[in-house]
Amino acid sequence: MLETEQLTKKFKDTIAVDDVSLVLRQGESVGLLGPNGAGKSTAIAMISTLMKPSSGDVRLNGESVLKKPGDMRRVLGVVPQKIALYEELSAYENLKFFGRLYGLSGKKLEQRIDYVVELVGLADRKKELVKNYSGGMQRRINLAAAMMHEPEVLIMDEPTVGIDPQSRNHLLETIRKLNREEGMTVLYTSHYMEEVEKLCDRVYIMDHGKVIAEGTKEELKAILSDQETVLIDFDQNYPELFAKLSEIEGVQHAAAEEHSLKLIIPKGTRLLAALFHEAERYGAQVVNVNVQTPTLEDVFLRLTGRKLRD
Amino acid sequence: MKAVFLLQWRRFYRKPLLVLAMFGLTVIFVSVTAAGEQSGPQLIPVYADGSMSELQAQTWLERLNSEEQFQFELMPESEARSYVAEGDVSQAVNLLEADYRLLVGREDPARFALDSFLRRIYSEEMRLENAEQTTPGIRAEMESALSGPALTLSVESLQGADDSFQYNGQLQLLFGMTLFFVIYTIMFSLVRIVDEKRAGTWSRMIISPVRKWQVYLGHLGYSFLIGFSQITLIFLLFRFAFGFELGDRFWLLVAIAACYTFSIVALGLLIISLITKPQQLGAVIPIVATGMAMVGGAFWPIELVTNEILLAVSKVLPITYGLQALTSVAVYGNGLQAVAIPLLLLLGFGSICMAIAIRLMEWRSAS
Ligand SMILES: Nc1ncnc2c1ncn2[C@@H]1O[C@H](COP(=O)(O)OP(=O)(O)O)[C@@H](O)[C@H]1O
Numbered sequence: 001m002l003e004t005e006q007l008t009k010k011f012k013d014t015i016a017v018d019d020v021s022l023v024l025r026q027g028e029s030v031g032l033l034g035p036n037g038a039g040k041s042t043a044i045a046m047i048s049t050l051m052k053p054s055s056g057d058v059r060l061n062g063e064s065v066l067k068k069p070g071d072m073r074r075v076l077g078v079v080p081q082k083i084a085l086y087e088e089l090s091a092y093e094n095l096k097f098f099g100r101l102y103g104l105s106g107k108k109l110e111q112r113i114d115y116v117v118e119l120v121g122l123a124d125r126k127k128e129l130v131k132n133y134s135g136g137m138q139r140r141i142n143l144a145a146a147m148m149h150e151p152e153v154l155i156m157d158e159p160t161v162g163i164d165p166q167s168r169n170h171l172l173e174t175i176r177k178l179n180r181e182e183g184m185t186v187l188y189t190s191h192y193m194e195e196v197e198k199l200c201d202r203v204y205i206m207d208h209g210k211v212i213a214e215g216t217k218e219e220l221k222a223i224l225s226d227q228e229t230v231l232i233d234f235d236q237n238y239p240e241l242f243a244k245l246s247e248i249e250g251v252q253h254a255a256a257e258e259h260s261l262k263l264i265i266p267k268g269t270r271l272l273a274a275l276f277h278e279a280e281r282y283g284a285q286v287v288n289v290n291v292q293t294p295t296l297e298d299v300f301l302r303l304t305g306r307k308l309r310d
Numbered sequence: 311m312k313a314v315f316l317l318q319w320r321r322f323y324r325k326p327l328l329v330l331a332m333f334g335l336t337v338i339f340v341s342v343t344a345a346g347e348q349s350g351p352q353l354i355p356v357y358a359d360g361s362m363s364e365l366q367a368q369t370w371l372e373r374l375n376s377e378e379q380f381q382f383e384l385m386p387e388s389e390a391r392s393y394v395a396e397g398d399v400s401q402a403v404n405l406l407e408a409d410y411r412l413l414v415g416r417e418d419p420a421r422f423a424l425d426s427f428l429r430r431i432y433s434e435e436m437r438l439e440n441a442e443q444t445t446p447g448i449r450a451e452m453e454s455a456l457s458g459p460a461l462t463l464s465v466e467s468l469q470g471a472d473d474s475f476q477y478n479g480q481l482q483l484l485f486g487m488t489l490f491f492v493i494y495t496i497m498f499s500l501v502r503i504v505d506e507k508r509a510g511t512w513s514r515m516i517i518s519p520v521r522k523w524q525v526y527l528g529h530l531g532y533s534f535l536i537g538f539s540q541i542t543l544i545f546l547l548f549r550f551a552f553g554f555e556l557g558d559r560f561w562l563l564v565a566i567a568a569c570y571t572f573s574i575v576a577l578g579l580l581i582i583s584l585i586t587k588p589q590q591l592g593a594v595i596p597i598v599a600t601g602m603a604m605v606g607g608a609f610w611p612i613e614l615v616t617n618e619i620l621l622a623v624s625k626v627l628p629i630t631y632g633l634q635a636l637t638s639v640a641v642y643g644n645g646l647q648a649v650a651i652p653l654l655l656l657l658g659f660g661s662i663c664m665a666i667a668i669r670l671m672e673w674r675s676a677s
């Protein structure tokens with residue numbers, strides 16, 4: 001229902017978003033994963049009609065939103081990265097205002113406030129001033145404010161940054177419930193692998209403004225796990241043997257370290273027979289063989305040479 | 311727009327301190343300082359030295375007291391001098407045969423009014439004297455002619471029926487301080503726009519179905535109303551609780567307040583479109599407010615300023631026209647016609663500032 005087409009945003013000295021094409025289908029939960037500065041927030045700003053793209057397009061049900069942002073504004077709920085609330089007002093007053101922006105009033109408005117504060121588990125504290133809330137509670141109201149107008153699509157920009165574990169779990173549970181039980185379409189942005197893993201059906205990985213990998217969790221895992229890391233421990237150091245093993249067909253990367261050798265090979269490479277055969281010839285004893293499946297973190301590291309988190 | 315407007319009042323209700331402080335400061339400042347100012351005719355000691363007979367001096371005194379602007383009192387020189395020396399009065403007049411001298415103890419804005427008054431009376435008197443010498447009896451003739459004029463011509467100007475400068479210390483203080491402090495109230499309420507842009511609540515409003523101009527209008531409407539209410543309430547307070555003479559056209563003072571508020575809201579918007587960092591605004595707003603108030607005549611009457619450059623600068627400041635219009639109505643008793651031009655200038659100034667500000671902001675957010 002919502003897609004971006006070669007979305008690009010250039011600032012004076014950076015290309016924050018570079019040729020990004022995303023698709024969100026009805027009822028789907030999609031993750032947008034990337035380190036700080038990847039361009040996630042900028043992409044969201046363009047999708048939510050806050051910022052005009054340098055080039056490319058954003059479509060809602062096939063229609064460009066650049067000329068006519070009205071429809072998008074009605075169906076979209078955005079949870080901003082920063083806590084965007086009026087601190088000196090109560091949660092209730094904040095929610096009332098954000099509801100009014102969408103034309104809610106009277107009984108309907110009150111009902112909706114009751115629903116969203118219940119949703120985020122702050123029903124009994126809604127009259128308190130936002131500035132007296134903990135960071136986690138502020139984040140929950142930040143989400144509630146975006147839910148006031150019953151959006152069809154909810155976009156969240158790192159909603160769990162700087163939050164206690166309890167609030168974080170509550171928030172993730174809430175989002176999962178909205179997606180699974182209420183069929184809400186969700187775009188979830190984060191630089192936490194586990195969150196995206198837990199919540200999302202499909203994932204886009206962004207770095208330096210570009211989408212560098214995409215797919216369902218299973219597809220991504222397949223892409224990511226088409227390689228294996230094999231760690232072989234020997235009884236002592238055999239430089240010649242190590243050199244020989246590094247040249248076995250299929251080995252992409254080898255690193256010797258004292259008594260052990262680390263090999264990176266495509267998944268399914270038949271290594272063991274050759275390994276034991278060569279070891280036999282050099283009279284070496286294999287102490288331990290360990291095959292590791294790379295994590296998403298590892299893959300990101302391999303794709304970009306950097307870690308996902310600072 | 312209504313939602314944005316109402317929200318600002320809710321925020322005011324939760325955090326009223328700044329606005330109340332500006333209101334309170336105006337009231338305290340005016341009421342405390344006004345106690346030292348006189349609103350009625352000022353007492354001016356008059357003395358003559360040996361060059362003038364007692365009778366001559368009395369004649370002069372009657373002539374001077376024939377108009378009610380000042381109250382002159384004849385006394386021996388030593389007594390007048392001691393009054394001035396002790397600071398009971400700011401100045402005394404030394405009458406000479408065809409001239410006068412002012413004995414000044416301390417600077418007082420009223421001195422200029424006094425000087426211009428004396429000069430006018432003396433030159434009239436000198437002319438009559440000359441005429442009397444060539445055509446005896448002309449004085450009596452003229453006096454009877456004046457008491458039954460063939461044609462009554464009334465002249466109205468911004469400064470009042472005649473061109474002399476009238477000084478009313480109380481009202482100068484009230485108008486000056488009110489228009490000065492309200493600049494803070496208005497501009498700091500507009501700073502909320504900058505704060506919202508930084509905090510992200512602005513983005514929330516922009517991505518809602520509410521249009522951007524409606525968001526602006528909600529904010530501007532609030533800033534206008536809070537400033538306008540402050541001025542109006544202060545005028546009401548000083549008129550009814552403190553008994554200040556504000557003339558017969560209170561509605562016109564309120565209309566002037568509205569035009570002035572509009573111009574300051576627009577100027578404030580222009581400032582926040584130029585300077586977007588809240589910390590910098592915290593420094594710039596007081597500079598602008600104080601600078602405008604000084605040059606524009608809020609702290610002392612503009613009539614005392616003689617520096618050409620300052621006078622030229624004052625011509626582009628809204629506070630100058632606001633004060634001019636208020637004084638014209640309350641002190642000189644003029645009507646709408648006399649203040650139409652300053653009011654139009656205020657509205658024009660406001661419109662220009664607002665147009666530039668909106669252009670600047672749109673240009674910035676588009677880039
Ligand atoms: N308004 C802006 N002006 C200039 N550069 C910007 C602006 N907003 C973001 N950037 C730059 O664009 C890049 C992407 O930023 P952002 O979208 O915030 O990344 P993320 O949300 O993934 O952390 C960063 O290098 C950032 O410095």
Ligand SMILES: [Mg+2]
Binds near residue numbers: 081
């Ligand atoms: Mg971000």
